[in-house]
Every structure is written in C-alpha cells, then in structure tokens.
Amino acid sequence: MKRVLLPVILALAGLLGGLAGGYFLRPAEPLHPEAVSDAQAETTHEAVPQHPDDNHAIGPEYLKLSSQFIVPIVEDGRITSVVVLFLSLExxxxTQETVYAREPKLRDSFLQILFDHANSGGFRGTFTEGTTLAPLRRALLEAAQSILQGTVTDVLITDITRQDA
Structure with missing residues (x-):
C-alpha cells in the first residue's frame, strides 16, 4: 500500500505545485480601453509621436531568415568543407510579411550567390576578413534589393562557421 501511496502523493504535490506556479507567474492582464482614463490616453498620445506615412522615422527592423544556409566546399570532386551561415535582413x-512571402525566392537567390562565392574560392583561407566578405555582402544585398524593391536596406551575416572534413 505504501508503494502505491507515495508516488500518488508525489504526483499530486507536483501537479499542485505546477498549477500554483502557473497561476502566480501568468502574464499580466492587458488593460481594456475602458479602463484607461481620458487623461492617460491623451498623455500617451502626446508622448509618442505618430508618423503613419513615414516608415523611416520609426527606424529599421531586423528580420532573421528562418533557417541557416549550408554551402558545401567542393575540391577535386569531393566535399572538403561545409560553411554554415545565418543571415538577417535590415x-x-x-514590411515583414512581404519579406516572408518572398523568402523562397530570396533563399534561392542567396544560395546561388553563396555557391558561386564558394566555387570562386571565397570561403578558403581567412574567409572572414572584411575584404573577402565585402563582395559577398554586396552581392547578397543587390539580390535582396532586386527581389524586394524598396524593402531591404542591408544584409547582415549574423553567424558564419566553416567545418573542415
């Protein structure tokens, strides 16, 4: 009887502890519009200037592309290294929804540029030097701007790794 009772008591204690933790750590309730007084609403609107027509006044947004880019380095007909890149767009x-809608086209274009860069030797040696990465960044930005006119202002290489075989 004790062998059955102890696990049941522990399970109930864990369940109650989880419920209590969830109750006390739940997110705060959002304020309803009726709960905000007119005076608070006026000060809120005055403190933050609204520029609905001017997106540049708000500043750029950064969008991390959904998955990494994997680029094989081929020498003498075999894969000698693999380069993994994570890219973000400024x-x-x-305009996030527009970018997500065009992401497959964007990824295809980026992969072609990355493969060309790899085949021309861009990922050999000290490939992380600024002079080596500058043409790659420029090519990625041009491709992004041609696909998403007026949307992309920069392409950021947020992480790059080369794994040699």
Missing amino acids: ITAG
Missing part, C-alpha cells in the same frame, strides 16, 4: 518598418 528592412523598412512594417
């Missing part, structure tokens, strides 16, 4: 405010 975009104008409010």
